[in-house]
Each structure stands twice: as structure tokens, then as C-alpha cells.
Amino acid sequence: MSKIAFITSDQTFLEQVKVSTSDLGLEDKVHLNFCQLSNATALAHHLQSQDTDVIIARGGLAQLIIDANIKIPVVEVVFTGQDLAYVFQEAKIKTGLSSPKVAFIAFDNMVADVEMLAKILNIDLTIYRLETNEDISIMVKKVSQLHYDIILGGNKTVMLAQQKGLQTVMIHSGDHAIKTALLEAQKIAQGRQIEKENAEKFKALIDYSMEGIISISQDKKILILNRAAERLLNCSAKDMIGRELDAILNLPNIDSCLSEGQQIQDYVLQQAHRWISVNIGPIIVDSVPIGAFVTFQDISRIQEAEAKIRNEVLARKFIAKYNLQDIIGISPQIAEVKRIASEISKVDVTTLIIGNSGTGKELFAQSIHNLSSRSSAPFIAVNCAALPPNLLESELFGYVEGAFTGATKKGKQGLFEMAHRGTLFLDEISEMDQYGQSRLLRVLQERQIMRLGDNKYIPIDVRIIAASNKDLEELIHKGNFRQDLFYRLKVLVLNLPPLRDRSGDVEYLAHHFIKLYNRTYQKQIELTTDAYFYLTQYAWPGNVRELNHFIERLVITTGKTTITEDILQKFLESREYDTRNSTFSSATNNSLNLLSEEAKIRSVLESSNFNIKKSADILGISRPTLYRKLQNYNIQIKRTTF
Structure with a gap:
């Protein structure tokens, strides 16, 4: 609550102030103080120590307080022209003279415009200016010997003059002047209260900062030294405030x-047994440096904090990075898929994503997770084709100590447990073996898992998003995928269109990737209109991933700044597999479909000179899956050299 102190040495004036304070409803906010003029500065200093926000005073008493360099604002009750006119009129009445000879004994703050008013009212006025309280008796004695008709002044002046038998008039303040001063003081007090609150907030911010903070003046005197600085520099703020910075820190x-107002960052120095990192920032007012802030940290603490953060990130490394806005495209097809994905994210239901390789199945899975109520929990992705069946089982379900040869002593959490309250993304679900499918089905039904080698169930709360680049219904007909699992997975289905079916997106994505890799590799490559058109005519069996990698390779190796259709055609044909082989005609595809899986793999390997990457792309499977199938069918790699 704000504190306002009113000080006066005039008892009559004090009673007048009480009435004005009551009229304004400020009785609870204004404390009235009566004192002798000689005690005014002592009282002001006492009020300052009591956190008073503002002092109100009048005349010489106000001037004495101001001259004492009190650090709180002083509001003066000014003598208005009306107040002075009233005093001059009273002087005429008392003396019975139309132009009395008047001595005005006053401090400087009491005589503003008084001479002009005296001329107007035909007053023969002489002003005797006071500087200190002791001057009053001297001036009264001097004036008493000069035969003035009447003496004007404040309370003490009038009292001393009357003791010498002189006629006097005391200068008074009107109610308007008193109320104006009270209202001004109230505004100042409110402003100072806000300043105090802000200062306390700033102090708390400084004191509870983990960084050492020192504020210094232009002459390097320490103004602020927080607790962290005390700890790091092994000193006391109480002892250091006011001393020069060099006494504790040599910068x-x-x-x-x-x-010059220069900022200094990451300056490293040794302080006793510590190495500290120091930053120095100027405090600039009206383009002139008036001081500086010095902040510093113990480098070992920084390293410990970084290690802790890294460990926490590793402990929570299963984070979904992508959102729907990261999936680029302008086609109505991709816009519709993104709309459906947004709707799917609003419900906590098992979801199946179907799409060719490179269409962005995991991007959509991550986006659905990040838009869902599980966004703050883990997102864990596992490629079912990348791990052998027994390893995939232990990764998904975990194991207890001694579950199998090589099992760690403390056992291991499975990915289902790690994804608790989050999302588990099962990519290439079509490659999971029959036993794994049956265990996954049970998880979906019972919402609990059992670690390998254990005899108890662990309840889990996990959303499953599965993905496949194969026709699961066809796999069901072939007996390679469980029908009951399929129906459990396809509660919601998101079909991703291949890039060739996304109207306008090939050119849009190509432009995006050109811009991205120009910036990445500091290039200035542009494609002509016919080159963009040529890109749209290519089938892009690897979809967005293939286009992305192709543009990156183009930017890095082309050596030209303008790419035409002819250059692009040669570039496409000079890749590690040519466009004719990679895009297989429909007739070739149809003939391959008539072959068994083993025969199909052998045929594709031979046509591609046993190029694993090319063969995997043609077959629509990942390279780990192809390697596993080569092992299953005992197919040897026989590359021909030309």
C-alpha cells in the first residue's frame, strides 16, 4: 500500500489539511505530521527509512526538505496568485494604507510572481530571501530596524516579528492548492508503488538466476551483485556493493x-580454481553507455547441464518430428489425404496407412501422433522388415533376465512398454511373420503384453499405427497375412496416392527441392519450363523420396546453372539404373506377377545385374527385406562386370 506523509509546522494549517484529506477520501493513505521547522529534515529522513513514497510540505519547510537531498519525491503546496492577493489585501486593511511598505521574508519557492502581483495591487514590496532556517531570525532582526509598515512571511517569521512588536500577516494556502498537492502526491505514490513491484520482480529474477550477474556504473562501481555471483566469486554482495569491479573480477x-558500447560474448577466464564463461553487455541511455551488466557461469556447470539435457533427450528420444504442414504439396489429392489424417488424429483408434514406397507413410504417422491427445508421449517407429523375426519379437515385447542366450542381466523393456501412453508405428507390417502377427493380434485385443521368458502380463496404453506398401488383402489370399489381424488394423485406413497421381505436385516439389538444395550447397541452379514438364512425364516409382534424392544429386553434380529438358533427359538416363528398367512396362509387370516370388526375385536381379537397390525398388520392397528373402531362397549375388 502506498504511503504519503504531510509535514507542517503550522497547527492551523494542519487542521485545514485534515479537512481537505477527508473531502478527498484519503484519510487512510495520508499520514499527517506536525514538527518544528528545525526538525523537518530529521523527520523527512526518518520517513524515508520507513519506505514512505512521497512527502507533501509547504513553503520554507518544503524547501528545507528538498535541500536536504531526500531520496523520495517532495510535492509542494504552492502559494497561488489568489493566496498572495489575499495576503496583500489583508496587509492594506491592517495598515489602513492604500500602498503600504511591505517586507516579505521568504524562501525562494514562496516568491514566484509575487513582485508582479505587488505592482498590480500598488504594494511597495521588498523581498528578503531565506536560504536556511537560521536565516529567519537574522532577517527579522534586520527588517525590524528598517521601518516597514508590515511584515509578511511564514509561521516562524510571523512569530518572531510579533515578538518585536511588528505588524504581521501570515501567508496562507487555499483549499484548492492543498487538494491539488494531495492528488498529485497520490499519483506519484501509485507510480512509485508500481516501480517498487517491478524492482522486486527484477530483484527476484536477478537473485534466483543460475548465472552470476553484476551491474556496474560507468566508473566500474558495483551496483548489483546477485547470489550466484556471490557463490561463484566467493564474496559477499554487502561487502562488494560500491567497490570497483577490478576488486573481484579482472576483465x-x-x-x-x-x-564504446561494445558487447562481449563468451569470454573465458580462470577465476581461482574455476573456469568461467563471461558475457558483458552495455547499458545504453540516449545512445550513451552509462554502465554494464556482466553475466558469467561456471563452465563445468554448463557442461554438466548439457550432459544432463543430452541424457534426458536420449531417455526420451522417441519424438515425432513432423506435422502435416511439413508434408508438401498443392494437389487436391494430397490436400484430401491431409484432411483425412487430421480427422483421424482426433480419435484414439488403430490406423492402417497404405502407400507405395516413398509416399511419406511415417511422416503421416508422426503428424497424426503430433495432432493427437498423445502428442506429449513417445512416438516409436519400428520397421518390421528390418529385423529377423526372433529379434523383432524381443524388440517389441522385451524380455526378462535369462530369457535366452545373450539376454542382459536386468532384462529389457520392449517397444510396446516404451510407447506407453504414446504411439507405436509398425512400418512394413506385411513383412511380419505369422507368429509375430498372432502376438500382435493378442496385444490389440487384450491391451497387454508379456515379455519373453516372463509369466505375467503388463497392461499397456498404446495407439497402433501400421503401414504397408503391399496389398494386404492379396497377402491374405496367399496365406501370408492373418485376416483377423487385418481387420483389427484397418479400423481407420489412410490411402496415400503415388506421386504420379498427385496433379501438379511433381513440379511444385521439384521447385521446392531445387530451392532447398541450392541453399544447402550454395548453388544457383534453375530448371527451364520444358525441364519441369519433362519431370512430370516420368513415373517416379520411388515417389517423393526418389524425386528428392534425384534433385539433390542433380544440384550437386550437374555443373550447370540452367537445366533444360535435354540435360535432364541425359541425367535421368545416366543414373545407376536407367528409366526404362526402373519404370518397367505394364506388360513386364504383368508377366512378373505370374511368376512365383522366388522366380520374380531371380528375374529382377538378373535384369538389373544383381543391383540390390534397383531390384528392391522394382520389387517394391526395402533392401533389408530383399536381403532376407535372398537368404530364405538361397539366392547368390552374381554381379557381371562389363
């Missing part, structure tokens, strides 16, 4: 900061 570059 060679501080002068350039204070004189």
Missing part, C-alpha cells in the same frame, strides 16, 4: 564496453 575488455 580486460570492460573498458571498450563502457566507452
